Amino acid sequence: MSGADGRTVVVVGAGLVGSLLACYLGRRGYRVEVYERRPDPRSATAERGRSINLALSERGLDALRRIDLVDTVMAPALPMHGRMIHALDGSTAFSSYSARGDLAINSIGRAALNETLLDAAERTPGVTLNFDSRLAGYDLASSTLTFELGGTTFEVSPDIVLAADGFGSVVRQALERLGRVRVVFDALDFGYKELTIPPVDGGFALDPDALHIWPRGASMMIALPNPDASFTCTLFWPKSGDVGFDALVTPEEILGHFSAQYPDAVPLIPALVEDYQYNPVGLLSTVHADPWQVDGKVALIGDAAHAILPFFGQGANCGFEDVVELDRCLDEVSDDWTLALPMYQERRRVNSEAIALLAKENFVEMRDKVGSRAFLAAKKVEHGLEKLLPGRYLSRYAMVSFTTIPYAEVIERSRRQQRNVAIAAGVAVAAGALALGGALRRKGSST
Ligand SMILES: Cc1cc2nc3c(=O)[nH]c(=O)nc-3n(C[C@H](O)[C@H](O)[C@H](O)COP(=O)(O)OP(=O)(O)OC[C@H]3O[C@@H](n4cnc5c(N)ncnc54)[C@H](O)[C@@H]3O)c2cc1C
Known part of the structure; x- marks a missing residue:
């Protein structure tokens, strides 16, 4: 299958998309160097306050199936067959995701998924993972990337650069500065904050077979189950204003608001006040970039190309589809990157714009309509x-x-x-x- 001819590809970012991409390219016979700014997550402790779990569905599973990783990833997954709507009076109503009730989306630990993908990438011949290496700059003309490692810098000049460095992509910024990529940020006035519902007597405090939603019109809370029988709750609230994050500061204000808006959840979150005060507010934005590739030698992929809002649970799923499509394009043009990258962009950009729109629309549905x-x-x-x-x-x-x-x-x-x-x-x-x-x-x- 290889048209790699000893060419080197650098993947910037060993997040979900970068590590999957490394597996696919290694299998094609490329020498793949992955550079990640963080320490190896398999040896360091996870960041607090970053989305802990995510919903993986068919598009993501399809990408994993193609490289025989689906069983490993799915082993600890928790299927969620529908939404459980929590009303203001504490009553609940279940609505199945499918007509026969047999289809489910899957709650997966983000860290576990990333580690499985890193293990798989490391096992793939030709792939090398480099941690603690932060991309500081990219020179398009000479195809040179400058990384910082500890107090020093080093440079690499690969044949192809693939930017899987997420929402704040340094590669994308460098191309934007050259006027080779246009970027539009569509920032949402809402942020997110995570809270934890711990297990009760070793079991789940809520039904683990559902994605729980507390729709409150102008805001909402959701909860997804974790394999340790806890739930991770995510508040999606306006950043400021009467019902925004800024409005709640003291323990009385926090408890008062939750008792009025999420009465059934309050007894389930013993560290409510501490979690609320300590955990950061994450920002939410859609990134529209155009084009995604330049001169057939550098391309954006995953969130670097198209960060979207999380309300359809599709960001990572969509990034995984990018990887499958890029692999397909390389197949179709016998690894001629000058043809493959424009083809990949042509096929994926229109679809990422579509899911960005659907995700935005789904926010209104989730926070407002699902309760009716x-x-x-x-x-x-x-x-x-x-x-x-x-x-x-x-x-x-x-x-x-x-x-x-x-x-x-x-x-x-x-x-x-x-x-x-x-x-x-x-x-x-x-x-x-x-x-x-x-x-x-x-x-x-x-x-
Ligand atoms: C609250 C929330 C909930 C979500 N829920 C879901 C969900 O249910 N389902 C779903 O499919 N998606 C979900 N997503 C979206 C999903 O998290 C992203 O789409 C996905 O993580 C994108 O993967 P990525 O690898 O492209 O980017 P990232 O995961 O951001 O990875 C980028 C990597 O690049 C590294 N990096 C960045 N800059 C540099 C640099 N200068 N040098 C070297 N390395 C660098 C970073 O450290 C990171 O490891 C959610 C997102 C949020 C915020």
Whole structure:
């Protein structure tokens, strides 16, 4: 399979996407040097306050399946078959993600996933991992990367540079400064903060088979289960204002607000005040970059190319799909990077823009609509249609989470489906009216 010809690829960033990418490229026969600014997470303690778990779904699983990693990753995973909605009065309602109730998204520990991918990358011939190496600069003309290691700097000049250095990508910034990439940040006025629901008597305090949501209109809290029987809660609140993070400072204010808004959760979070006061507020932004590659020798991938909002649980899944698509492009053009990188960009950019839009829309659905009777009724109708028209009708959520239908096609297809359902409903109403009219006329003529 190799057209690698001894060429060296540098992957900047050994996060989720960078480490998966290293596995794929190593398998193609490349010499892959991965540089990561952090210490090796397998030997250091995890950062506090960074998203602890994430939802992995079909797109991510597909990428892992292709390199035989899915069983290892899924071993500690916790399937979540639906949403559990927590109302203000503490009552709950479960809404399944799929018509038959058999499909699930999976709660995975971020650190465990990253470590599994790093182990796999390290086992792959040709791949070398370099930690504590922070990219400080990139010179496009000479293809030279400058790294800082301890108090010193060193340079490398590979054939290809792939930037998997996340939201604040240094490579992207360097290309932006040269005017070779345009970047637009769409910052959300909301931030996120994590809290922990510990196990109760060694077991889960809430149903672990669900993604828990406390929708509160202008804000929300969610909780995903962890293998140690705890839950990680994430608050998505405005950064400031009456109901924002800034508004709660003292223990009384914090407890008062939670008792009013999340009454059933308060007894489950014993370190509520400490967690709230200590844990940082993370920022949320969408990154739109264009183009993603320059001259067939450097490209952006994962969050470096397209950080999106987390409300569809797709950021990492989408980054994993990038890796699969890049690998496919290399296959199709026999590893000619000058052809593969533009092709990869062409195919992926439109889809990342589509999921960025869907993720933004889903925030409104999650924080506001999921709690309404109309939402639960609409889900039942969707599931009814999925059963009635198997393979022909799929909800937008199902297409995003349980298939690899390209995101842009998901938008098109769900619009088409909505139109057809509206037409079918109109025809049904008209037919009903005609039938009723006929019946009344017959009744009229017979009396
Ligand atoms: C609150 C929250 C919840 C989320 N939930 C989900 C979810 O449920 N499902 C999902 O699929 N996605 C989710 N995501 C998105 C997901 O976390 C990201 O899309 C994913 O981590 C992107 O992976 P990445 O490797 O591209 O970037 P990152 O994970 O950010 O990795 C980038 C790596 O590059 C390194 N790096 C950065 N700069 C340098 C430098 N100068 N030199 C060397 N190394 C560098 C970093 O240390 C890091 O290791 C969530 C995100 C957030 C914020």
